[in-house]
Amino acid sequence: MLKDITLGxxxxxxxxxxxxxxxxxxxxxxxxxxxxxxxxxxxxxxAVFLFLAISIGVSxxxxxxxxxxxxxxxxxxxxxxxxxxxxNRGETVLLRxxxxxxxxxxxxxxxxxxxRIVMLIAGTLLLTYTTSPLQLTDGLEQLLNxxxxxxxxxxxxxxxxxxxxxxxxxxxEETDKIMNAQKAxxxxxxxxxxxxxxxxxxxxxxxLFISAFRRADELATAxxxxxxxxxxxxxxxxxxxxERRDWIxxxxxxxxxxxxxxxxxxxx
Amino acid sequence: MAPLLEIRKLTHIYxxxxxxxxxxxxxxxxxxxxxxxxGIIGHTGxxxxxxxxxxxxxxxxxxxxxxxDGEAVFSSPQRIRQVRSRxxxxxxxxxxxxxxxxxxxxxxxGPKNMKLDKEEIEQRVLEAADFVGxxxxxxxxxxxxxxxxxxxxxxxxxxxxxxPDILVLDEPTAGLDPRGREEIIANIRRYHARVNxxxxxxxxxxxxxxxxxxxxxxxxxxxxxxxxxxxxIFRHVEELERIGxxxxxxxxxxxxxxxxxxxxxxxIYTIHQAMDALLGLKxxxxxx
Ligand SMILES: Nc1ncnc2c1ncn2[C@@H]1O[C@H](COP(=O)(O)OP(=O)(O)OP(=O)(O)O)[C@@H](O)[C@H]1O
Ligand SMILES: [Mg+2]
Numbered sequence: 001m002l003k004d005i006t007l008g009x010x011x012x013x014x015x016x017x018x019x020x021x022x023x024x025x026x027x028x029x030x031x032x033x034x035x036x037x038x039x040x041x042x043x044x045x046x047a048v049f050l051f052l053a054i055s056i057g058v059s060x061x062x063x064x065x066x067x068x069x070x071x072x073x074x075x076x077x078x079x080x081x082x083x084x085x086x087x088n089r090g091e092t093v094l095l096r097x098x099x100x101x102x103x104x105x106x107x108x109x110x111x112x113x114x115x116r117i118v119m120l121i122a123g124t125l126l127l128t129y130t131t132s133p134l135q136l137t138d139g140l141e142q143l144l145n146x147x148x149x150x151x152x153x154x155x156x157x158x159x160x161x162x163x164x165x166x167x168x169x170x171x172x173e174e175t176d177k178i179m180n181a182q183k184a185x186x187x188x189x190x191x192x193x194x195x196x197x198x199x200x201x202x203x204x205x206x207x208l209f210i211s212a213f214r215r216a217d218e219l220a221t222a223x224x225x226x227x228x229x230x231x232x233x234x235x236x237x238x239x240x241x242x243e244r245r246d247w248i249x250x251x252x253x254x255x256x257x258x259x260x261x262x263x264x265x266x267x268x
Numbered sequence: 269m270a271p272l273l274e275i276r277k278l279t280h281i282y283x284x285x286x287x288x289x290x291x292x293x294x295x296x297x298x299x300x301x302x303x304x305x306x307g308i309i310g311h312t313g314x315x316x317x318x319x320x321x322x323x324x325x326x327x328x329x330x331x332x333x334x335x336x337d338g339e340a341v342f343s344s345p346q347r348i349r350q351v352r353s354r355x356x357x358x359x360x361x362x363x364x365x366x367x368x369x370x371x372x373x374x375x376x377x378g379p380k381n382m383k384l385d386k387e388e389i390e391q392r393v394l395e396a397a398d399f400v401g402x403x404x405x406x407x408x409x410x411x412x413x414x415x416x417x418x419x420x421x422x423x424x425x426x427x428x429x430x431x432p433d434i435l436v437l438d439e440p441t442a443g444l445d446p447r448g449r450e451e452i453i454a455n456i457r458r459y460h461a462r463v464n465x466x467x468x469x470x471x472x473x474x475x476x477x478x479x480x481x482x483x484x485x486x487x488x489x490x491x492x493x494x495x496x497x498x499x500x501i502f503r504h505v506e507e508l509e510r511i512g513x514x515x516x517x518x519x520x521x522x523x524x525x526x527x528x529x530x531x532x533x534x535x536i537y538t539i540h541q542a543m544d545a546l547l548g549l550k551x552x553x554x555x556x
Contacts, residue, residue: 011287062287065286065287177359177364178364178365180321180326180359181359181362181364181365182365182377183326183352184324184326184352184356184357184358184359184427185352185365185377185378185381185426185427185430186349186352186353186377186378186381186382186430187377187381188349188381202367203365203367203377206367207364207365207366207367210364210412211364
């Protein structure tokens with residue numbers, strides 16, 4: 001069922017990772033990605049991997065959940081690995097058949113590339129799994145606040161984003177419902193050639209669009225009748241505050257960055 | 269002979285194996301015969317909608333079987349197609365599924381998917397519109413120009429037009445005013461009487477369903493906790509109230525009278541029954 005898609009889903013919890021300020025988590029994710037791309041040798045990878053493993057452990061997100069979130073990009077990982085394996089011009093030949101040469105260096109880069117993608121996605125999944133969409137956009141809005149000075153509509157953008165995020169599950173549910181209703185009238189969404197399939201989507205798309213517009217209209221009315229008029233002078237129900245745990249986490253992140261840069265210098 | 273519809277040990281678990289796992293149905297057994305008018309009642313979230321979506325193979329049981337005429341509904345794609353036209357399911361708020369340019373085309377969508385020929389389809393559209401009391405003049409309008417109640421009828425007609433053996437309606441009167449509700453109920457009863465088909469009708473309103481169902485099945489937390497004729501079901505006033513259902517007002521009154529020591533029979537659910545019972549008491553009193 002469509003509902004079982006887990007990419008970008010929030011799993012409520014009350015762990016250290018869940019409680020961190022969303023801004024801390026956003027900055028840490030960015031740091032983590034930078035560090036991941038700076039890592040060169042096996043020791044740096046090991047360090048970054050340990051960091052990820054500990055974070056996942058602390059967040060109590062089940063490994064199975066992370067793995068199922070990785071499933072959609074499995075193909076991407078495989079293609080990257082195979083291309084790296086085939087097109088790497090290394091010295092130490094392991095295997096040669098027909099016109100294909102596989103080298104030790106090739107195997108090594110293929111593995112590191114695959115590992116890098118897996119760790120990249122696992123890290124960002126951890127962010128979305130432990131941070132509610134509302135917190136996430138709130139954090140983003142605060143982080144981007146300085147851009148208001150150069151007239152970037154930060155508040156409007158983040159409001160649009162949080163509304164969009166809020167309605168993704170609703171729309172998925174709605175799609176499921178309408179699909180079932182049309183199936184009950186004999187619709188078939190996965191048979192026939194491309195044109196037939198496209199035509200079969202019409203009974204799904206028309207009601208879906210209509211309901212999306214209706215929802216947008218209702219939401220706008222509801223917001224206006226509660227005096228929403230943009231971000232000017234609007235206060236927050238939950239004011240984000242940086243606690244000691246946030247500062248400590250950020251310091252750990254910076255230490256991590258320094259460590260990996262040092263290891264990179266040493267070629268490890 | 270096998271019953272028209274038979275459900276054995278049906279269990280359904282949503283999102284199995286995820287943190288959102290939820291057991292919606294548990295070991296449900298159920299049988300429906302031709303010509304029955306079955307009411308399904310139960311509080312919010314008791315699994316009614318989940319249950320009926322198994323009847324036309326929209327949901328696959330986690331375990332258990334659904335048999336139509338003694339044959340599994342899930343055996344092959346052809347079978348599923350056949351089952352979907354034989355068990356017509358009208359969803360909650362069905363007006364949100366309308367999509368065609370005209371009401372006529374929308375009602376014709378189901379029959380068209382059944383690959384019927386043109387004249388047959390046209391005839392069924394007219395017949396279905398008549399069953400739900402939809403004015404033929406409205407057939408050439410856009411479904412989006414109809415009123416809420418008319419949209420609801422058009423959507424129900426879209427399922428009736430497939431001439432299902434079993435018509436399943438999930439809260440067909442939700443969100444309508446009392447008059448619209450009465451009209452839809454009257455139409456469905458007329459339909460049931462005319463085609464002598466089987467109707468399965470989900471509702472929250474005991475008051476409504478008590479008047480016309482030949483049988484009631486009561487859902488509670490994913491199980492059928494009671495199944496029988498209305499007179500039998502309404503004997504259990506306390507149990508029904510314990511699982512969060514309100515019994516018809518007159519049933520409640522009779523239960524209170526009985527609690528006060530008046531010897532009125534149990535299981536009364538219409539004004540007429542109550543009147544007869546009370547008059548009978550009075551008559552008995554005078555004679556003594
Ligand atoms: N697609 C779904 N995914 C996960 N859980 C679901 C899904 N659909 C329903 N449920 C859950 O299953 C349970 C039974 O739902 P169902 O819709 O069958 O109840 P219902 O008896 O029809 O309620 P209502 O009277 O409110 O329509 C509910 O607790 C609901 O939250
Ligand atoms: Mg329901």
